[in-house]
Amino acid sequence: MHRILRSLSVIYILAVSASKTIFEKNGITFEKDKNDVYSLSTHEIRVLQSGSVSDIEDMRMLYLLDEDFTDMEPGTFQNLPNLKMLIITTNTLPKIKTGIFNSLTNLTLLDLSFNHISYIDSNAFDNMTSLENINLSNNQLTSVDSHWFESTPSIKYVHLGYNQLTEIPANVFGNLKSQGDLTLIFNGNNMTKIHKDAFKVLGTISVLSNQLDTVTGDFLKGLEIDILSLRDNNIKCVKKEHFDTVFLANATDISENPWTPECLTEIKAWVKEHNKLVKYES
Ligand SMILES: *[C@@H]1O[C@H](CO)[C@@H](O)[C@H](O)[C@H]1NC(C)=O
Ligand SMILES: *[C@@H]1O[C@H](CO)[C@@H](O)[C@H](O)[C@H]1NC(C)=O
Ligand SMILES: *[C@@H]1O[C@H](CO)[C@@H](O)[C@H](O)[C@H]1NC(C)=O
Ligand SMILES: *[C@@H]1O[C@H](CO)[C@@H](O)[C@H](O)[C@H]1NC(C)=O
Ligand SMILES: *[C@@H]1O[C@H](CO)[C@@H](O)[C@H](O)[C@H]1NC(C)=O
Numbered sequence: 001m002h003r004i005l006r007s008l009s010v011i012y013i014l015a016v017s018a019s020k021t022i023f024e025k026n027g028i029t030f031e032k033d034k035n036d037v038y039s040l041s042t043h044e045i046r047v048l049q050s051g052s053v054s055d056i057e058d059m060r061m062l063y064l065l066d067e068d069f070t071d072m073e074p075g076t077f078q079n080l081p082n083l084k085m086l087i088i089t090t091n092t093l094p095k096i097k098t099g100i101f102n103s104l105t106n107l108t109l110l111d112l113s114f115n116h117i118s119y120i121d122s123n124a125f126d127n128m129t130s131l132e133n134i135n136l137s138n139n140q141l142t143s144v145d146s147h148w149f150e151s152t153p154s155i156k157y158v159h160l161g162y163n164q165l166t167e168i169p170a171n172v173f174g175n176l177k178s179q180g181d182l183t184l185i186f187n188g189n190n191m192t193k194i195h196k197d198a199f200k201v202l203g204t205i206s207v208l209s210n211q212l213d214t215v216t217g218d219f220l221k222g223l224e225i226d227i228l229s230l231r232d233n234n235i236k237c238v239k240k241e242h243f244d245t246v247f248l249a250n251a252t253d254i255s256e257n258p259w260t261p262e263c264l265t266e267i268k269a270w271v272k273e274h275n276k277l278v279k280y281e282s
């Protein structure tokens with residue numbers, strides 16, 4: 001049995017490598033599989049220069065994983081009409097400049113997670129009208145810029161987890177109004193403050209998590225939220241007069257917080273009376 005499985009997997013690997021095409025374009029050697037998923041074939045490039053990934057009609061997905069890129073110049077990506085997913089994780093990019101991604105108006109997913117990004121230009125994502133998914137997690141961002149998502153009307157999922165964010169300022173997600181459901185993820189940050197107008201004109205937040213020690217729900221007023229996660233914070237109690245704003249979401253996860261027993265008893269009674277769904281333990 002074991003032997004059969006082993007020989008099957010060998011056949012599989014041969015089939016995969018047989019379906020790969022290797023070719024050079026603009027001085028870079030690409031590998032392309034039968035689904036038009038591209039990656040680099042050699043791994044010595046540190047800086048992607050203007051025009052280095054350009055004029056490839058059938059490129060649908062590009063994986064630039066673990067390449068040790070230290071920089072990308074504006075104009076790196078040009079004329080890639082079918083590019084939908086761009087994955088640049090596990091590199092050491094320190095910043096994202098304007099002019100790198102703006103022409104990718106058909107791109108739906110941009111994954112920049114696991115880099116060293118501490119700065120992103122205000123206009124870095126301008127005109128990315130199809131962008132639905134952006135993953136900026138596991139970087140070194142200390143602030144969120146309210147201009148980033150001003151002209152990304154399709155955005156649905158913003159992952160900002162595991163950065164060094166300490167607050168969400170007023171109106172930072174103010175330009176995402178009426179785009180339907182939005183998932184914002186902030187877990188693994190050292191968030192002590194969420195401005196009361198942080199999400200002023202936003203429709204729906206699905207997940208929000210941080211390291212708050214007090215929460216009044218000010219920042220939730222007027223919002224419609226399916227799931228709010230306050231999991232893994234440092235909250236001991238919520239004042240009773242704030243229950244209706246803090247527990248505004250259909251479901252709230254308050255697990256992994258140092259709640260006082262008195263406070264939990266009060267919350268449980270209130271939650272029962274108001275027919276809310278609250279998760280107390282993970
Ligand atoms: C976006 O896709 C459309 C349809 O496939 C194509 O005609 C257009 O050139 C693409 N736009 C860009 C900027 O690549
Ligand atoms: C966005 O599009 C507008 C209108 O075409 C253009 O003027 C502007 O330079 C673009 N922004 C960026 C950052 O490319
Ligand atoms: C980043 O988020 C996207 C969803 O937008 C997900 O598909 C991807 O796996 C995430 N990247 C990593 C490295 O976890
Ligand atoms: C989080 O912030 C607090 C207060 O500013 C600080 O004392 C603590 O060291 C920070 N923790 C991390 C992991 O950055
Ligand atoms: C959340 O509650 C609102 C109001 O009760 C309801 O209209 C909506 O469908 C609920 N959403 C989910 C995902 O249950």
